[in-house]
Amino acid sequence: MDKIFLYGASPTEIYEELNLDKKFQAKQIYQWLIKGVTDFNLMSNLSKALRERLTNEFGSAISSKVIDTQVDDSGATKLAIELYDGAIVESVLLIDKNERMTACLSSQVGCAMGCKFCRTGTMGLVRNLKAAEIIEQFVHLRAIGNVTHIVFMGMGEPLANFANVLSSIRFFHREDAFYISLRRITISTCGVVSGINKLTEQNLNVKLAVSLVTADNNLRSDIMPINDSYNLEKLKKSLLHYQNKGGSRFTLEYCMLSGVNCDLQSAKKLATFTNGLDAVVNLIPWNPAAELPWTTPTTQEINTFTKYLDEFHIKYARRFTRGRSVNGACGQLATKSRIKEV
Numbered sequence: 001m002d003k004i005f006l007y008g009a010s011p012t013e014i015y016e017e018l019n020l021d022k023k024f025q026a027k028q029i030y031q032w033l034i035k036g037v038t039d040f041n042l043m044s045n046l047s048k049a050l051r052e053r054l055t056n057e058f059g060s061a062i063s064s065k066v067i068d069t070q071v072d073d074s075g076a077t078k079l080a081i082e083l084y085d086g087a088i089v090e091s092v093l094l095i096d097k098n099e100r101m102t103a104c105l106s107s108q109v110g111c112a113m114g115c116k117f118c119r120t121g122t123m124g125l126v127r128n129l130k131a132a133e134i135i136e137q138f139v140h141l142r143a144i145g146n147v148t149h150i151v152f153m154g155m156g157e158p159l160a161n162f163a164n165v166l167s168s169i170r171f172f173h174r175e176d177a178f179y180i181s182l183r184r185i186t187i188s189t190c191g192v193v194s195g196i197n198k199l200t201e202q203n204l205n206v207k208l209a210v211s212l213v214t215a216d217n218n219l220r221s222d223i224m225p226i227n228d229s230y231n232l233e234k235l236k237k238s239l240l241h242y243q244n245k246g247g248s249r250f251t252l253e254y255c256m257l258s259g260v261n262c263d264l265q266s267a268k269k270l271a272t273f274t275n276g277l278d279a280v281v282n283l284i285p286w287n288p289a290a291e292l293p294w295t296t297p298t299t300q301e302i303n304t305f306t307k308y309l310d311e312f313h314i315k316y317a318r319r320f321t322r323g324r325s326v327n328g329a330c331g332q333l334a335t336k337s338r339i340k341e342v
């Protein structure tokens with residue numbers, strides 16, 4: 001059966017892809033897809049003959065399927081999604097105390113960046129996701145709840161798959177598609193400066209989050225290999241450029257590692273780095289992963305660090321961890337499966 005990737009395609013593209021007779025049929029299929037109906041047989045305003053032909057030729061209108069679902073006490077739901085080639089990605093639906101539902105999407109199978117606090121980093125990069133595969137994760141999560149926000153904080157470095165991520169964002173925002181406000185979409189990067197600069201040029205008005213972890217160059221290079229290519233000085237320069245070009249306040253994700261980056265010296269260096277940046281530091285106590293050597297800071301350690309941040313007038317927020325018990329929290333996503341033999 002031929003594989004098709006209809007999510008992200010316009011009605012004109014669907015018309016051509018499916019070799020339809022009439023343009024209005026493409027529009028009908030497009031509208032079903034937006035509703036989340038992916039079984040051609042259920043697209044009731046198509047003729048029976050067309051439904052049968054499409055089913056016989058393509059099977060389904062969606063290329064991926066959910067193969068596992070886990071829910072934790074906070075209501076966070078993690079899906080394992082099998083892609084057309086047998087590769088598996090994970091996506092998470094997070095619900096906050098205001099009932100806001102955020103889809104945490106993956107942009108790659110695995111990741112090449114190798115951040116040492118992150119389970120995905122242990123996988124290496126298998127491949128980039130197509131725009132359709134990114135959108136399909138959203139569709140699977142929306143079948144569970146009314147998604148209002150999107151964060152690219154799942155598996156992969158979104159700015160290393162720039163074109164597909166951008167294309168999916170444009171589709172999420174389309175008025176005749178999901179019409180998600182750009183301000184409700186966040187791209188999280190480990191600090192790929194070339195990607196931040198490209199994003200700045202797009203003037204897209206999405207939110208930006210940068211995983212900082214430490215404002216010490218040597219320590220950052222030890223924990224995040226990206227720092228060897230783009231050190232803190234280069235990162236800050238690109239963030240200042242982003243800010244000066246009208247980019248709104250961004251977050252600096254600070255994964256707190258006990259005994260590593262939560263002391264007075266770390267706070268001082270953070271004060272120097274954030275000086276001049278319109279940024280909020282997002283404090284994220286490290287989410288445990290058995291195979292990694294770090295320890296989650298104690299509440300006492302976190303409180304002491306925030307006291308230092310207060311003294312240095314650093315703006316920060318403490319993130320409440322959701323999804324941790326299903327390994328769906330930040331840095332915990334990883335799939336053992338690579339690509340099945342085909």
Ligand code: SF4
Pocket residue numbers: 111112113114115118119120121122154155156157189190211331
């Ligand atoms: S933190 Fe992000 S960029 Fe770093 S290894 Fe994990 S998925 Fe990749």
